[in-house]
Amino acid sequence: GENVEQHPSTLSVQEGDSAVIKCTYSDSASNYFPWYKQELGKGPQLIIDIRSNVGEKKDQRIAVTLNKTAKHFSLHITETQPEDSAVYFCAASSGRDDKIIFGKGTRLHILP
Amino acid sequence: ETGVTQTPRHLVMGMTNKKSLKCEQHLGHNAMYWYKQSAKKPLELMFVYNFKEQTENNSVPSRFSPECPNSSHLFLHLHTLQPEDSALYLCASSQAGTGVAEAFFGQGTRLTVV
Numbered sequence: 001g002e003n004v005e006q007h008p009s010t011l012s013v014q015e016g017d018s019a020v021i022k023c024t025y026s027d028s029a030s031n032y033f034p035w036y037k038q039e040l041g042k043g044p045q046l047i048i049d050i051r052s053n054v055g056e057k058k059d060q061r062i063a064v065t066l067n068k069t070a071k072h073f074s075l076h077i078t079e080t081q082p083e084d085s086a087v088y089f090c091a092a093s094s095g096r097d098d099k100i101i102f103g104k105g106t107r108l109h110i111l112p
Numbered sequence: 113e114t115g116v117t118q119t120p121r122h123l124v125m126g127m128t129n130k131k132s133l134k135c136e137q138h139l140g141h142n143a144m145y146w147y148k149q150s151a152k153k154p155l156e157l158m159f160v161y162n163f164k165e166q167t168e169n170n171s172v173p174s175r176f177s178p179e180c181p182n183s184s185h186l187f188l189h190l191h192t193l194q195p196e197d198s199a200l201y202l203c204a205s206s207q208a209g210t211g212v213a214e215a216f217f218g219q220g221t222r223l224t225v226v
Contacts, residue, residue, distance in 0.1 A: 034214060043202050043217030044155075045114065089155060099168065100145075100206075100215050102155040 002027040004092050006103025014111050019080055021106045023090035024072040030092040033066060033073050034100070038087045047088075048075070077108075085110045115139040118203050118218035125193065126226055133188040133221045135203030143208035144186040145215065146178060150199035161186060162208050193225045 003026040013019045025033075031052035036044035050057045050064045050073065057064050061080075066073040077084055090103040116137045125131050137144065146158040160168035161180040175197075177189040186203055200222050204215040 036217075041219070043114065043116075043204075043219045045217065046214055049214065099157065099160060101157070104153075105155070 002030060002092055002094070002099075002101040004090060004101050004103040006090050006106060008106060009104065010107045010109070012109040012111055013080055015080055015082060017080055019075075019077045019084070019108055021075045021088055021090065021108075022072060023074070023092075023103050024070075025092040025101075026071065027092065027094060028071065029094040032093040033064070034091050034093070035062075035064060035075050036089040036091065036102075038089065038105075040086075044089055080110050082110050082112070084108060114216045114218065116203060116205055116216050116218035118201075118221050120221060121219065122222045122224075124224045124226060125190070127193060127195070129193075130189070130191040132190065133201055133203075133223075135186040135188075135218055137184055137186075137203075137205040137216070139205055139216060141205035141207050141216070142183050143206050144180060144183070145204040145206075146186065146188055147202040147204065147217075148199050149202055149220070155202075159188075190223075193223075195225050198223055198225045 006023045034049035035047050037047045038044040048059050048062050048064050050066050061078045063076045087105045087107050089105045091100045093100045119134045143162045145160050148156045158172045159178045175192050179187040200220045202220045203218045206215045
């Protein structure tokens with residue numbers, strides 16, 4: 001089955017700087033890669049996603065890149081703000097069974 | 113609001129108790145999921161229901177018993193739990209069969225087993 005590895009587990013960046021979180025996956029059939037943000041006391045919420053037919057996608061300060069050959073994808077947050085502090089999860093899914101397999105999460109701290 | 117509602121938000125139960133977690137989705141989705149989130153193993157997929165049929169059981173102990181009476185409701189029945197079962201239990205729903213499995217999560221039930 002699919003296995004998703006996520007690094008780092010904790011990340012601290014100065015406000016205004018960029019943050020990068022990286023994930024790898026094992027199942028070459030995976031074709032959908034969502035990223036979720038989980039704030040304290042809430043369930044994970046989708047912030048951006050990418051399909052395997054696209055190499056990069058951007059939404060304001062958030063971007064995701066995908067390298068299918070290397071089976072890795074990354075989340076980039078630019079001009080970080082205090083409200084970006086949260087736990088971020090990457091995930092992978094194939095069209096076969098619609099299961100979403102999550103990475104272990106990255107706790108992002110934005111330092112003032 | 114994500115369209116997925118879980119109750120209760122918090123639950124404390126003894127190891128001999130029987131309780132149930134409830135999840136309801138108002139999104140018209142056809143698939144529902146239970147995830148367990150703990151400090152040691154975040155976001156473990158427990159059960160998947162697709163069109164009310166259970167399609168996945170990831171070696172979950174029998175003290176957890178899911179029930180999906182219709183595509184909008186999902187329950188997790190709990191009995192004789194162990195302290196290590198204390199965790200945040202998250203319900204999610206999605207539209208299966210589209211190849212884009214965007215999942216919408218509820219806010220979770222924080223379970224403490226004493």
